[in-house]
Amino acid sequence: MQQTGLSELLGSVLASHELELDAVEVAPAGRRRVVRVIVDGDGPGGHGPDLDQIAEATRAISLALDESDVMGEQPYTLEVSSRGVSRPLARPAHYRRNIGRLVALTLVDGGQTTGRITASDDDTVSIESGGNTEVHRLDQVKRAVIQVEMNRRGAPDADTTADEDDDFLDPESGDDDFGPGDTERG
Structure with missing residues (x-):
């Protein structure tokens, strides 16, 4: 495998889809290799690529790799994704x-x-x-x-008790009001 040739090929394919090559990693996985391609770009909203762009780019990358000898003869699995939130901001x-x-x-x-x-x-x-x-x-x-921000909207109010939220039905008694120590039977 030619790492420089791989990066050049990926960069060219991604540029035609208005995306940028952020990182590429080739790792052994048994008898195969995993080719992880991390892409970036402005995307339609200016905040990164959307799923449609990544899907189109993935198909184009797969085709380009199949037509090229840059990966050699050993089989590989292709993974293409955006940067995600866990990768540090660098540029x-x-x-x-x-x-x-x-x-x-x-x-x-x-x-x-x-x-x-x-x-x-x-x-x-x-x-x-x-x-x-x-x-x-x-x-x-x-x-x-x-930093990932968790939206707590839609969480139950602190005043809501378990009895108000439980929709369990005791099939033997017809009682839907489970109390402490009660278990669901079935």
Whole structure:
């Protein structure tokens, strides 16, 4: 396998789909190899590629690899995905595509801050934290990772008791009001 040739081929195919090659990894998996291709791009909303773009790019990559000798004779499995939220932000475009999201920054001087990305350009990122806006030079950011925010909307109110939410029916007694120590039978 030719790593340079693989990266060039993938970059060319992805560019025709308005995507960028973020990373490629080839790992052994028994008698096969797994080719993991991580893609990025602005996508239709400017915040990264959508599933349709990735699906189209996957088909094109598969076809290009089949027509090329860059992978050699050993069989492989192709996996194509977007960057996801777990990969650190590394380029100015990564910050721009995540405007509005919560990010944790570790700075070169050891400082840390968490806040919402409000703006970004080629040299700086603006973070709103606690009503204040901090501007950080990207070359002073050691690590930046998007924080996953769990939406608790739709969770039961704290005042709701288990009896109000239980829809269990005791098939033997017809009693749907299970109490402590009761078990479901069946």
